Amino acid sequence: MKLTSLSDEIATNEAGHLTIGGVDTLELVSKYGSPLIAYDVSKIKSQINHFKQAFIDADVPYRVTYASKAFSAVAMYQLVAGEGLGCDVVSGGELVAALKGGMPAKRIEFHGNNKLPVELEMAVDAQIGCIVVDNFQEIAFLNKILKEKDTTISVVVRVAPGIEAETHKYISTGQENSKFGFDVHSGQAKKALKELIDNPRMNVLGVHCHIGSQIFAARGFVMAVDKMVSLLKQWNEEFGFSAKLLNLGGGFGARYVDSDQPSPAEDFVEQIIAEVKKKISEANLEFPEIWIEPGRSLAAEAGTTLYTVGSRKDVEGVCHFVSVDGGMGDNIRPALYQAKYAAILANKPHALKEQIVTVVGKYCESGDILVKDALLPITHPGDTLAVPSTGAYGYTMASNYNRNPRPAVVFCENGESKLIIRRETYEDLLNYDLGL
Ligand SMILES: Cc1ncc(COP(=O)(O)O)c(C=O)c1O
Numbered sequence: 210m211k212l213t214s215l216s217d218e219i220a221t222n223e224a225g226h227l228t229i230g231g232v233d234t235l236e237l238v239s240k241y242g243s244p245l246i247a248y249d250v251s252k253i254k255s256q257i258n259h260f261k262q263a264f265i266d267a268d269v270p271y272r273v274t275y276a277s278k279a280f281s282a283v284a285m286y287q288l289v290a291g292e293g294l295g296c297d298v299v300s301g302g303e304l305v306a307a308l309k310g311g312m313p314a315k316r317i318e319f320h321g322n323n324k325l326p327v328e329l330e331m332a333v334d335a336q337i338g339c340i341v342v343d344n345f346q347e348i349a350f351l352n353k354i355l356k357e358k359d360t361t362i363s364v365v366v367r368v369a370p371g372i373e374a375e376t377h378k379y380i381s382t383g384q385e386n387s388k389f390g391f392d393v394h395s396g397q398a399k400k401a402l403k404e405l406i407d408n409p410r411m412n413v414l415g416v417h418c419h420i421g422s423q424i425f426a427a428r429g430f431v432m433a434v435d436k437m438v439s440l441l442k443q444w445n446e447e448f449g450f451s452a453k454l455l456n457l458g459g460g461f462g463a464r465y466v467d468s469d470q471p472s473p474a475e476d477f478v479e480q481i482i483a484e485v486k487k488k489i490s491e492a493n494l495e496f497p498e499i500w501i502e503p504g505r506s507l508a509a510e511a512g513t514t515l516y517t518v519g520s521r522k523d524v525e526g527v528c529h530f531v532s533v534d535g536g537m538g539d540n541i542r543p544a545l546y547q548a549k550y551a552a553i554l555a556n557k558p559h560a561l562k563e564q565i566v567t568v569v570g571k572y573c574e575s576g577d578i579l580v581k582d583a584l585l586p587i588t589h590p591g592d593t594l595a596v597p598s599t600g601a602y603g604y605t606m607a608s609n610y611n612r613n614p615r616p617a618v619v620f621c622e623n624g625e626s627k628l629i630i631r632r633e634t635y636e637d638l639l640n641y642d643l644g645l
């Protein structure tokens with residue numbers, strides 16, 4: 210089934226303005242300033258429910274863990290914790306934010322290929338749900354910390370299953386030459402498992418893999434299930450190891466432009482469950498809890514960045530540049546991954562679209578392009594330009610390049626808006642700069 214066009218799905222009000230969560234986007238900009246990242250909270254909740262419901266319908270044990278690198282904000286942790294999800298963190302900073310957002314420590318898992326000793330210590334002190342162990346150095350660091358503190362922790366073994374996800378090479382992580390996880394083929398993963406199960410301070414809950422990000426079809430996950438279950442079978446035969454959980458990571462795709470056609474959340478989950486059921490029963494293993502870690506698929510489509518149009522440059526017969534007051538500092542994805550976005554003129558979304566323009570930011574880089582071929586009505590300075598689907602890996606990858614402050618972020622729902630991250634000020638930017 211082909212998804213409808215994004216521009217057919219936009220919501221507008223009586224004034225003919227684009228709305229987000231029932232709030233007029235022009236009012237948002239006038240109240241909170243520009244650029245502004247506005248989330249439609251109902252979209253986040255609806256995606257969460259689609260993932261959860263598919264597990265509930267299949268009546269299998271599961272956990273949905275939000276990959277918080279997609280959008281790490283105290284309010285977001287509060288929201289997902291309230292919806293019953295866990296979260297994964299990849300740094301001390303994300304851990305602190307998750308705890309501040311009231312995420313129960315036992316629902317937190319810690320990922321990363323180079324967890325610092327101080328971060329491992331924070332995780333142990335908080336007694337989080339599990340540490341997803343990535344390499345031998347980490348096992349050594351963790352062992353030392355556990356000994357010093359005379360305590361224990363639950364762990365999960367991250368393996369690189371040797372699967373190349375069909376996505377951009379920078380966001381593909383399951384292949385053998387990935388920097389993440391223990392390689393299966395060379396026997397590293399088996400050696401790691403042995404070390405962990407022999408360590409009385411580490412309680413091995415199961416295995417984890419993550420094949421990549423922005424994946425549209427379940428095929429790669431089904432292949433990952435096959436590899437992981439065959440690994441579990443070997444480990445069961447060799448070590449009597451029985452996994453309590455099988456974590457298949459995140460990577461479920463989101464829609465940025467019309468040509469993106471990701472499978473719906475429930476399709477991914479249904480196909481994963483069917484394959485786990487089949488393979489686990491063939492291998493005659495105990496049925497594990499199935500964990501998934503969606504990040505982008507929960508946050509991306511819920512977020513829209515609102516910019517104000519400034520200058521323009523027309524090179525007749527070549528191109529038309531429309532500049533906005535943000536750019537690669539709030540959305541690095543086009544420059545980093547050639548990611549594609551759409552643009553909507555929020556003050557008159559239904560006006561005749563008569564020009565193809567290049568929407569560029571205000572940063573001193575020629576690559577600071579937000580939308581390459583945006584079909585828009587004629588724009589004027591002061592117009593509000595909306596770039597949809599910026600809710601994942603936008604704010605979290607933002608920078609202060611050119612000493613531009615990072616934007617504010619609001620949550621919108623049922624016609625109400627709430628500021629959840631305030632705009633940085635020039636004073637904020639000078640906070641750490643001590644001078645001579
Ligand atoms: C281990 C792990 N889990 C989950 C995710 C979330 O991925 P996505 O945002 O594509 O769902 C990532 C990021 O790619 C990851 O590295």
Ligand SMILES: N[C@@H](CCCC[NH3+])C(=O)O
Nearest residue numbers: 278380422423542601602
């Ligand atoms: N930051 C990436 C995804 C990385 C996923 C994390 N392993 C993106 O914007 O698409």
